[in-house]
Amino acid sequence: MSRRTLLALSIAAGLAGVAPAARADDAAVIYTPAEIHWVAAPADFPKGVEIAYVYGKVDRPGPFVIRVRMPAHAQIAPHTHNMDETLTVLSGHFTHFVGDSFADAQKNELGAGGFVHLPKDTPHALRTANGPVVMEISGVGPFGMTYVNPADDPSKAR
Numbered sequence: 001m002s003r004r005t006l007l008a009l010s011i012a013a014g015l016a017g018v019a020p021a022a023r024a025d026d027a028a029v030i031y032t033p034a035e036i037h038w039v040a041a042p043a044d045f046p047k048g049v050e051i052a053y054v055y056g057k058v059d060r061p062g063p064f065v066i067r068v069r070m071p072a073h074a075q076i077a078p079h080t081h082n083m084d085e086t087l088t089v090l091s092g093h094f095t096h097f098v099g100d101s102f103a104d105a106q107k108n109e110l111g112a113g114g115f116v117h118l119p120k121d122t123p124h125a126l127r128t129a130n131g132p133v134v135m136e137i138s139g140v141g142p143f144g145m146t147y148v149n150p151a152d153d154p155s156k157a158r
Contacts, residue, residue, distance in 0.1 A: 029054075036054065036067065039052070042155075043154060043155035044145055044147075045076065046070075052067040053065065054068065054136070061140070063139075063140050063141075064141050065136060067137070069092070070092075071128065073129075074128045075128070077149065077152035078101055078125060078147070078149070078152070080124075080146050081120065081122075082146070083117075083143065084118065084140070085117070085139045086116070086117045086139065088135065088136045089112050089114040090112060090136055091132075092111070092112070092131060092132050092133030093109065093111045093112075094109065095107055095126070095127045096114075096116055097126070098122065100123045
């Protein structure tokens with residue numbers, strides 16, 4: 001085989017692994033940090049948490065990327081998601097818990113550059129320390145969040 005044929009086959013093999021959600025009509029998305037628009041997070045997040053919708057639509061099928069900014073001394077109680085989730089810490093420091101409760105969970109201290117992948121329905125929680133945290137979360141929507149203890153859902157108290 002010629003080098004050109006090998007290159008074409010390599011490219012085709014690579015493209016075969018592209019997720020079905022990728023579409024020909026997708027456009028490039030490029031933001032500077034100043035262009036990221038922050039808003040108050042939905043009611044099922046604690047007060048003071050902000051969110052930036054970076055790519056995709058969390059309420060629709062397909063890939064999405066959001067950023068979540070949590071203030072110091074904030075927490076999100078144990079909860080699950082209806083899809084796999086990946087999380088990268090962009091700034092700050094927090095404790096990530098995997099389990100049904102803070103007390104019985106596996107704890108991991110994460111700072112900038114920390115990474116988490118959670119399979120669908122994995123109970124987990126977050127607690128910030130003395131400073132704010134910014135994290136980037138991605139997945140394939142629609143995105144859903146269910147609290148392990150329904151009484152912990154902040155939207156029920158509003």
